[in-house]
Amino acid sequence: MKKIGFLSFGHWSDAHGSATRSASDVLLQSIDLAVAAEELGADGAYFRVHHFAQQLGSPFPLLAAVGAKTRTIEIGTGVVDMRYENPFYMTENAGAADLIARGRLQLGISRGSPEQVIEGWRYFGYAPKPGESDADMGRRHTELFLRLLNGEGFAKPHPQPMFPNPPGLLRLEPHAPGLRDRIWWGSASNATAVWAAQQGMNLQSSTLKADETGEPFHVQQARQIRAYRDAWAAAGHTRTPRVSVSRSIFALTDDRDRAYFGRDGGGDQIGVIDNMRAVFGRSYAAEPDRLIEQLRADEGIAEADTLLLTVPNQLGVDYNAHVLDNILRHVAPALGWR
Template structure:
């Protein structure tokens, strides 16, 4: 059994072919798609975060709005770039959004992806400490965030406060109990997956990872997941961790599907990204019978407990709901996922 959700990058474009032509369109349609996905029986609504781009950026207003409009579906990110974040302010935002959603947030955080601008995090007021890389800074921000989420007091109270304080050191408010266990780390390498396990975070592995062996993408990703779980066990954590993978999967069941994705026969691709040799996983697009057979061979999907379907949000809410419904009703049961 797998949890199945969608992952939206939240693109918008003024193109006549786009159903999302403005930031407002994307935000409102994201809420509507989450509502539709919940009604269809999907398990998660996840959103990507990119700065300086015509895509979704600041996630917490959207997460809170989705939380207020839905009742059951998990609401998450994949991922928030921690190089840009003030961990203290983020704890307050995350706590508020999680309380609005009734404890359904599943926050993916990470070092982030290649950017639209040079050192964009500097414009947000952050810079690596001496001897740090920007990736080190992102992990440091992540560690502070995790520590604060425990709810342990750390700030010395004013002896003459405006409002009465509880005894002892003060924590950030609002505090949402249990959110610390629902933080995920987006990992592109085996080493950072191991680090995430040591930190007690769940693992998100996307359609891109460091090409560390030259093997097919799904085999490398499956090995990454196994190493993560081994490191989790070695760290002695008590709870069972969660692991998600992302995939572009389209069942071709009508002429519109075939027009959009019928020629998508891409395999894995290898390239250089941020001075790292990277491998990009293939997309899946075929008639249901062929699609089911192809997905049976994906070792990483088999290893994961959560599958995030990347959706083409510019094609509109109705079409993306159709994509999700087809996977849930025609593909997932045949593979034993549901």
């Protein structure tokens, strides 16, 4: 059994054929797609976060709105760039969104990916300390965020407060019990996956990772997941961690599918991202029977308990619901995911 959800990058443009021509279109359709996905029986609605781009950039209003409009589906991110975040304000926002969703927030965070502008986090008021890299700064923000989520008091109360205080040091409010266990780290390397395990975070592994062995992407991803689980056990955590992978998967069941995605998904690709040699995993697009056989051989998917399907959000809510339904009805049962 696997949890199956969607991951939307939230693009908008006025290009011909785009169903999302503005930020308003993307935000409102994201809510509608989460509602539709829940009705289809999907398990998760996840959203990518990018700054300075015509994509979803401010996740918490959207997560709160999705939480208010749905009842069972997990809602999350994949991922929030921690180089841009104030851990204190983020703790309040995340707590509020999780309480609105009644404990369904699954918050994916990370050091972040290459952005649209040079050192964009500086415009948000953040800079690495002397001797730190921007990645170090993102992990420092993360460690503070995790401590704040524990809900322990740390702030000395005012002797003459506006409102009565509970005894002792004060924590940030609203506090969302259990949210600390629902934080995920988006990792592109084996080393950062091990670090995430040591910090007690769940693991998100996407469609690219550092090319560390030259093996196919799905094989390297499976090794990364096993290294993460080994590190989790060594750290002595008592709960069972969760691991997600994301994929572009399209079951071709009608003429629209074949027109959009009928070309063969191809193989892995090698590129350089942020001065790192990276391997990019293949996309899958085939008739259901053939697709099932291809997916059986994907070792990364086999290792994960959660699969996030990257969706072409600019094709609109109805078509994306159709894409999800194809996987849930025609593919997942044959693979034992349902």
